[in-house]
Amino acid sequence: MLQWDLSPFSVTPAVCLLSRCVSRDVLSQEEIDSASSRLSPAFSSHLHEVEQRIRTQRQLDQLQLQTELLLTEKKNADVTHCFYLTRKFRMLQMFCGHLQDLLKDQSGLRQRLMRPLGRTNLPVQAHMHRFVVDLVKVLLDFIETLEEKLNSVRCSPSTGDHLAQLNSSLSQLLSHVSEVESLSDHVLQTKNHSA
Numbered sequence: 001m002l003q004w005d006l007s008p009f010s011v012t013p014a015v016c017l018l019s020r021c022v023s024r025d026v027l028s029q030e031e032i033d034s035a036s037s038r039l040s041p042a043f044s045s046h047l048h049e050v051e052q053r054i055r056t057q058r059q060l061d062q063l064q065l066q067t068e069l070l071l072t073e074k075k076n077a078d079v080t081h082c083f084y085l086t087r088k089f090r091m092l093q094m095f096c097g098h099l100q101d102l103l104k105d106q107s108g109l110r111q112r113l114m115r116p117l118g119r120t121n122l123p124v125q126a127h128m129h130r131f132v133v134d135l136v137k138v139l140l141d142f143i144e145t146l147e148e149k150l151n152s153v154r155c156s157p158s159t160g161d162h163l164a165q166l167n168s169s170l171s172q173l174l175s176h177v178s179e180v181e182s183l184s185d186h187v188l189q190t191k192n193h194s195a
Contacts, residue, residue: 021027 018027018032022029022032
């Protein structure tokens with residue numbers, strides 16, 4: 001196997017031997033690294049070239065990471081810069097001062113805001129949902145009948161007029177009934193006479 005035919009990351013028998021030595025604590029990785037950093041005839045020049053490529057790739061990756069960090073810092077500079085933060089902090093302080101002035105004037109608002117938000121509405125247990133639905137129906141019926149009764153109370157001054165109209169209508173109806181009875185009797189008598 002020729003030295004230049006190997007890919008830079010291929011596993012050679014020498015690498016396998018060195019990795020077994022490191023795993024069994026015969027050699028340490030630092031010893032291997034120090035031996036490879038010195039130009040010794042035990043290691044090939046191809047290995048030195050590969051190591052040099054790896055080092056330059058690491059340096060390049062590190063520089064790219066640093067440039068990305070600088071770019072994100074530049075993008076977010078307006079948010080994290082103390083000039084903008086102090087301006088926002090001043091605006092927030094002015095807003096809080098305004099709210100405190102409002103709360104001094106409005107005692108009801110202050111008491112409402114001091115009341116805890118949680119547990120103001122009691123939850124309905126699952127086995128009670130059916131009863132809550134029935135209760136809502138009963139409440140709606142009650143509201144409808146209450147509205148009808150309120151309307152009748154509002155119309156009570158005109159109730160006397162309505163009763164007078166009802167009495168006159170009843171007397172007219174009774175007179176019509178008596179006329180119909182007399183006519184039906186008359187028809188029956190004529191029918192009996194003719195038969």
